Amino acid sequence: MPKIHVLKAKCIGCQICVSTCPFGALEMVDGLASSIEDKCTGCGLCLVPCPTDALELVGPRAEEVTARMMKKRELERAKSGGAGGKATAAAAAGSTPGGKTPATGEPGGTGRAGEMPVPAAGGYEGVLVFVEVDGVTRQAASVSWELLGKGRELADVLGVPLCAVVLGSELGEIPQQAIGYGADKVFVADHPVLARYRNSPYAQVLVRLVQEEKPEIMLMGATTLGRDLAGSVATLLATGLTADCTELAINKAERLLEASRPAYGGSIMATILCRDRRPQMATVRPRVFRALPFDGSRAGEIIPVPVNLNEEDMPTEVLEFVHEGGSTIHLQDAQVIVAGGRGLGGPEGFKLLQQLADLLGGVVGASRPCVDAGWITADHQVGQTGKTVRPRLYIAAGISGAVQHLVGMQTSDVIVAINKDPEAPIMKVADYGIVGDLYEVVPALIAELGKPGASGADLVAAVKKQAV
Numbered sequence: 001m002p003k004i005h006v007l008k009a010k011c012i013g014c015q016i017c018v019s020t021c022p023f024g025a026l027e028m029v030d031g032l033a034s035s036i037e038d039k040c041t042g043c044g045l046c047l048v049p050c051p052t053d054a055l056e057l058v059g060p061r062a063e064e065v066t067a068r069m070m071k072k073r074e075l076e077r078a079k080s081g082g083a084g085g086k087a088t089a090a091a092a093a094g095s096t097p098g099g100k101t102p103a104t105g106e107p108g109g110t111g112r113a114g115e116m117p118v119p120a121a122g123g124y125e126g127v128l129v130f131v132e133v134d135g136v137t138r139q140a141a142s143v144s145w146e147l148l149g150k151g152r153e154l155a156d157v158l159g160v161p162l163c164a165v166v167l168g169s170e171l172g173e174i175p176q177q178a179i180g181y182g183a184d185k186v187f188v189a190d191h192p193v194l195a196r197y198r199n200s201p202y203a204q205v206l207v208r209l210v211q212e213e214k215p216e217i218m219l220m221g222a223t224t225l226g227r228d229l230a231g232s233v234a235t236l237l238a239t240g241l242t243a244d245c246t247e248l249a250i251n252k253a254e255r256l257l258e259a260s261r262p263a264y265g266g267s268i269m270a271t272i273l274c275r276d277r278r279p280q281m282a283t284v285r286p287r288v289f290r291a292l293p294f295d296g297s298r299a300g301e302i303i304p305v306p307v308n309l310n311e312e313d314m315p316t317e318v319l320e321f322v323h324e325g326g327s328t329i330h331l332q333d334a335q336v337i338v339a340g341g342r343g344l345g346g347p348e349g350f351k352l353l354q355q356l357a358d359l360l361g362g363v364v365g366a367s368r369p370c371v372d373a374g375w376i377t378a379d380h381q382v383g384q385t386g387k388t389v390r391p392r393l394y395i396a397a398g399i400s401g402a403v404q405h406l407v408g409m410q411t412s413d414v415i416v417a418i419n420k421d422p423e424a425p426i427m428k429v430a431d432y433g434i435v436g437d438l439y440e441v442v443p444a445l446i447a448e449l450g451k452p453g454a455s456g457a458d459l460v461a462a463v464k465k466q467a468v
Contacts, residue, residue, distance in 0.1 A: 001042035002062035004035045010054035017046040017055060019238045044069040124278040126163055127155040128215035130206070131178055131186075132225055133168040135196035136321050140166075140174050143221035145181045145291035147284060150248055151219055152182035152292060154257070157250040160216070161185060165209060165305075167202055169195035179300035182292050186300060187213070191307035196318040197225050201309050203232040209305060210237060215279045217257050219248075222283035230283050240274035241281040244384065246288055246407040257282065262384050262403050269403060287332055287390040288411065329363055329379045331387040336362025336395075339382055339409070340370060343398020343419065343438060347375035352442055353397060359449040360393070367405050383408035397438040401426030418442065 004025065011032045018026045018033060025039035026046060033054065042062075047055050047069040057066050129151045132141040148164060155162035164183040166175055168190065175186040189205045206229070210218065218233075220226040222244050234241035242259035246269075249258045256273050257280040263270035274280040331337065338357040340350055350364060357364050365387075366380040382389055384404040394412035399405060401417075401424055409415070410429050417430035418438045427433040434441050 002044075002057040002059040002065055003037055003040045003042055004044075004046060005056050005058050006033045006035055007054045007056060008032055010052045012052055012054070014051065016049045016051070020046050020049055048073045124214045124216040126160045126213070126215045127151045127158070127217045127219070128163045128165060128210070128213070128279065129183070130218070130220040130226070130229075131164050131166045131174065132221050132223060133166060133171065133174060135168065135318075138168070138170060138172065138174075140177065141221055141223060141286070142291070143223060143226075143284070143286040144178075145294075146286065146289040147219045147221060148178065148182040149292040150284070150289040151217075154217060154248060154250055155184075157252065158216075158255065163187065163213070163215065165189070165206065167194045167205060169193075175302045177294070179298050179302075180294045180296050182298075184300050186302050187305050188302055189305040189307050191309065193309045193311055193314065194307065196321070197229075198314065198316050198318060199228055199232055200315055202229055203236060204309065205305065205307055206233050207236045210279060216255075218279040218281045220281070220283045222285040226283055230281060234281050237277075237279070237281075239277035239279060239281060240272075241283070242272045242274070243283045245282045245284050248282060248284070256280070262407055285388040287388045290390075290411075331363060331365055331380070331382065331389050334363045334389065335391050336360045336393045337365045337382070337389060337391045337409075337412075338362055338395045338397065339365030339367065339399060340376075340397050341367040341399030341405075342369045342373075343400070344370065344375070345398075349398070349438075350376055352439070352446075356395070356442055356446050356449070359446060362391070362393070365389070365394075365409075367399050367402070396426050396430070397442060399426055400424045401429065 013028070013031045013033070015028060015033070018028060022045065023039050023041055025036050025041070026033055027036060028034070042057060042059070042065060044057055044065040047057070047066065129144065129147045131144040133139070134141065148162070151162050161184040162182055163185040164178040165187040166178065166189070169192050171188060171190050175188045178186045187209055193201050194205070210233070220230045227243065230241055230243070242261060245259045245261045247260040250256070251258050251273070256275065258271050258273065259280075259282045260269055260271045262268070336357065338353045338360065340353050344350065350366070353364050364376075364380055365382040366376045368381055368383055368385060370376050371378050371381045371386070378386070381387065382405060384407050386408060388408045390411045390413075392413045393416070394409050394414070395416045395418070396409075397418045399417070400419065400421070406425065406429060414432075415430045416432045416434065417424070417426040418434045418436065418441050419426060420435065420437060422433070422435045
């Protein structure tokens with residue numbers, strides 16, 4: 001089979017070939033590409049994206065494979081509208097500051113890592129938080145402020161700046177708000193093309209910014225928008241992404257982000273490291289972290305980001321946003337949640353919990369087994385595959401406390417657990433644990449709250465009376 005050979009005189013060190021090779025047969029040595037002969041399979045894929053023709057195949061069938069790869073190159077460049085079907089070294093080396101190669105191709109489409117250089121571990125510094133803006137209300141998502149709070153903590157541990165990036169149109173005071181919630185710098189891409197979220201323009205702008213600013217950590221909300229965008233950005237940057245994290249910390253010894261999340265159906269907590277690629281990316285669901293108190297006196301720098309995009313070049317057009325109707329359950333905004341688990345024994349038990357929730361001005365939640373069993377609808381589900389909540393009061397009745405449920409409610413201000421088993425995992429996170437039959441305990445709480453003039457203090461007294 002043929003083997004790849006690097007023409008050092010032509011190589012500009014863009015690293016595109018390194019990220020393209022699926023077998024790890026290319027590496028960077030002294031700033032230039034170098035082949036690892038025993039790993040090369042002679043597939044020729046690295047020939048396609050090289051902007052300076054610095055690679056050649058030598059040996060048996062070299063001409064045949066090269067011809068096939070050149071045809072593949074012509075087809076790909078024709079699809080992307082490349083003039084003459086050939087890129088120039090200047091386009092690869094000089095389109096962004098510092099000679100970094102811009103993303104080419106369509107974010108959110110194939111997202112081939114070969115269209116981006118592999119980020120080196122060195123030279124990356126700082127924490128970057130993506131501030132999500134609703135294109136209709138032009139309000140920032142609360143998870144963005146929560147991530148700035150956590151980002152502030154991480155940045156302080158690392159001794160680096162905390163930056164935010166805001167994309168949208170007519171952004172108003174949002175950049176200044178980001179400073180008030182902890183950012184030192186705010187990069188602002190304000191352009192009509194970004195008025196409403198679309199993967200393609202958002203990914204292009206964000207990838208270019210990351211290439212130029214080189215943050216070592218990037219955080220995004222695990223929202224519908226954030227999940228869509230984060231995957232595209234991570235793919236184009238050829239870096240790692242840990243989704244739906246429940247905890248973030250810094251490994252000081254190795255200067256690594258420790259991103260923790262439930263795994264294997266919630267049976268364990270996994271801590272994931274991204275050792276070799278940058279930035280280290282993570283998404284976090286709303287209500288997992290707390291935002292810092294807003295400080296309007298904080299000083300920071302707001303930096304405009306140039307956006308060279310045209311609406312006519314966009315592959316998609318947003319025609320209308322239709323708000324989902326039907327559900328009246330707003331778990332994430334509730335101050336009181338009374339949740340039921342498998343210990344209820346059936347759907348009728350939720351009627352009892354609804355009575356208690358009504359007396360407390362709260363809503364009813366549920367664990368996943370109840371939803372899977374069809375006892376209650378999915379919009380009531382709390383946990384890894386449901387909603388993450390942080391109410392002032394969370395009452396868990398008949399819930400054992402599987403990891404996938406705990407990660408969705410363990411940051412509640414006060415947790416009351418009602419369970420027959422004193423060793424149930426839910427008891428370990430509860431502020432008050434009541435060991436007993438929920439069909440005896442809950443009616444007793446309802447009776448106490450149903451007395452004329454009863455208040456929250458009476459609930460506390462009743463809970464303390466029964467708690468272990």
